[in-house]
Amino acid sequence: MEPRAGGNGVSDISNESVEAGQPASSLAAPSGRLLDGLDEIRQDGIVYFVMGCYALMIWALSIYLNNAQKYRPFQYILGWALLSLLFLATIWAVRATRIDSRRPFSAFLAIVRRHWQRGLIWRLPLILATAIFYGTFTSAKNMLPDIHPFTWDATLAAIDYQMLGGHDGWKLVASVIPDGVPLQILDMIYTKVWLFLMLGLCAYVSLSSDFRHLRTRFLLAFSLGWVVAGNILAGFFMSGGPCFYAHFTRDNLRFAELLHSVASTGSAAEQNYLWSAYLSGQGWLAGGISAFPSVHLVTIVVLTLLLKKMDIRLFWVGVILTVLMEIGSVRLGWHYVTDGLVGIAVGVFAWYLAGVVSGTSSRGEAQA
Numbered sequence: 001m002e003p004r005a006g007g008n009g010v011s012d013i014s015n016e017s018v019e020a021g022q023p024a025s026s027l028a029a030p031s032g033r034l035l036d037g038l039d040e041i042r043q044d045g046i047v048y049f050v051m052g053c054y055a056l057m058i059w060a061l062s063i064y065l066n067n068a069q070k071y072r073p074f075q076y077i078l079g080w081a082l083l084s085l086l087f088l089a090t091i092w093a094v095r096a097t098r099i100d101s102r103r104p105f106s107a108f109l110a111i112v113r114r115h116w117q118r119g120l121i122w123r124l125p126l127i128l129a130t131a132i133f134y135g136t137f138t139s140a141k142n143m144l145p146d147i148h149p150f151t152w153d154a155t156l157a158a159i160d161y162q163m164l165g166g167h168d169g170w171k172l173v174a175s176v177i178p179d180g181v182p183l184q185i186l187d188m189i190y191t192k193v194w195l196f197l198m199l200g201l202c203a204y205v206s207l208s209s210d211f212r213h214l215r216t217r218f219l220l221a222f223s224l225g226w227v228v229a230g231n232i233l234a235g236f237f238m239s240g241g242p243c244f245y246a247h248f249t250r251d252n253l254r255f256a257e258l259l260h261s262v263a264s265t266g267s268a269a270e271q272n273y274l275w276s277a278y279l280s281g282q283g284w285l286a287g288g289i290s291a292f293p294s295v296h297l298v299t300i301v302v303l304t305l306l307l308k309k310m311d312i313r314l315f316w317v318g319v320i321l322t323v324l325m326e327i328g329s330v331r332l333g334w335h336y337v338t339d340g341l342v343g344i345a346v347g348v349f350a351w352y353l354a355g356v357v358s359g360t361s362s363r364g365e366a367q368a
Helices: 013-020 030-043 045-064 077-099 104-117 120-147 153-163 169-174 181-207 209-236 242-249 256-261 266-280 295-310 312-331 337-358
Strands: none
Touching: 030 045, 030 120, 045 120, 045 209, 077 104, 077 120, 077 181, 104 120, 120 181, 120 209, 153 242, 153 337, 169 256, 169 312, 181 209, 181 266, 181 295, 181 312, 209 295, 209 337, 242 256, 242 266, 295 312, 295 337, 312 337
């Protein structure tokens, strides 16, 4: 049975403390390690299957659209692999200093040795599979305009206006978060903190032996949520969000004040990059425009539900971040209010569907 990563969030510190001061146990026979490794891959088989089928489907779509140059599933492999190992090493280094502040390097090596003996090498293919998934997802987003034009912005803006009592959402949020430092902090949370949490937790859960009981459910929820929100629903409701409203509706006035307000933020720079990528007609790295629903909100909800299984205190941190992400998505011009609300619903749906598929929704998730 794997140790549960809950309670104080450092469930295996006692084991690592012992290992930091004594030699590692003898390794299992090579044949036994091979069988254990194959069993590790088998347990994640549904993740490999879903991601593999998705990659093949988008490849077939690129052929059908005669747009194979936009299919770039391997664009993130090197960067994602290096980042994943860096995230994991950073977390282990922090743990090592908590275990033995006088000999942190010895404690770090003990942690690495323990995870290696628990089959770290057999979990590395998950990093490659996830990187290919990211690349395939970006490829699919870049192909969406080849299937359907952007026609839903006016409708989604009108829904927000009616739902909010005759106001655009960003103006309500701007009354609380004005230009200047508050907006810059919100921008950092929306663009940098979200990315760090997504990449860091995805890498940690994929590679660490402490989360076998959560790994399959999390990766399934993650991939299902992105595909449903960022490809399927985005394809049916093609919209660019307030930041691209003028481009797709020819109404240059409605969100002009918003664009001026966020002009000095990192979000504005990213939005300019995405527009350049769209105009190029090529499959740029991290390109693709889609507003409805918000994949940022899908992601943060799945991460929040994951954190709940790790430590209830982290769950409330996730809830706060979810609220900030919804506010930020509107204030920074990325999304209409409706985009985020539907994104939250998709994230919850993906988490519970993944629980059913992986068989972890009705039994104790502390079981390995």
